[in-house]
Amino acid sequence: MDSLTQVLKAYGDAWCEVDAEKRRALLEIAWADDGLYQDPGSEARGAIRCMR
Numbered sequence: 001m002d003s004l005t006q007v008l009k010a011y012g013d014a015w016c017e018v019d020a021e022k023r024r025a026l027l028e029i030a031w032a033d034d035g036l037y038q039d040p041g042s043e044a045r046g047a048i049r050c051m052r
Contacts, residue, residue, distance in 0.1 A: 011030035017023040
């Protein structure tokens with residue numbers, strides 16, 4: 001599996017993961033320290049806020 005595929009898979013899997021520690025491990029693969037997530041109802045900046 002190439003690195004882009006691994007990152008995309010980890011990101012997608014993180015959305016479905018209910019275990020906080022497993023989700024954090026997936027997001028450590030897929031998320032940058034200065035990452036930004038936005039949707040119409042929310043915004044999260046940085047790795048720590050997105051891993052909660």
